[in-house]
Amino acid sequence: MTNKYMRIIHRYLGFFLIGIMTVYALSGIVLVFRDTEFFKKEVHVQRQLKPNIESAELGKQLRKRNFKIVKEENNVLFFDNGQYDKSTGIAKYTNKELPYVLNKMTKLHKASSKQPLYWLNIFFGLSLLFFAISSFWMFLPKSKIYKKGLYFTFFGMILTFILLFV
Secondary structure, rough: OOOHHHHHHHHHHHOOOOOHHHHHHHHHHHHOOOOOOOEEEEEEEEEOOOOOOOOHHHHHOOOOOOOOEEEEOEEEEEEEEEEEEEEOOOEEEEEEEHHHHHHHHHHHHHOOOOOOOOHHHHHHHHHHHHHHHHHOOOOOOOOOHHHHHHHHHHHHHHHHHHHHHO
């Protein structure tokens, strides 16, 4: 009886989650390259800030990590990929961003408990755990395929431990 229900739930949960599994698979691949400019495009930004902001505060306002002023000329601060006019408060800079759809997918993938859809990540993680466990109910334990599957499971777990601890 357990075999039957595990197989049914595995099947229909798999069909139900095919869309989100595709999103997580693609965004996971994109996230591997997050430290590069691969997939990213240039976006020109112009923001109106308060005039006469100090350089330390400017980095916070622009939400830029490792912010550093390169030079200052005629009341204009120059920084990596942009400038800030102290007298007008206008900041002009260039960002490298993922295209709209990829950006949305990676934000969903990286959701934290502060975001409204964090429950989706929890549900999806539990579903993947269920898929891993329920796969042992797909074949009869006495069958050749099941026994061969146990070998693959063993070697897959060894590979996982090597990747985690070496």
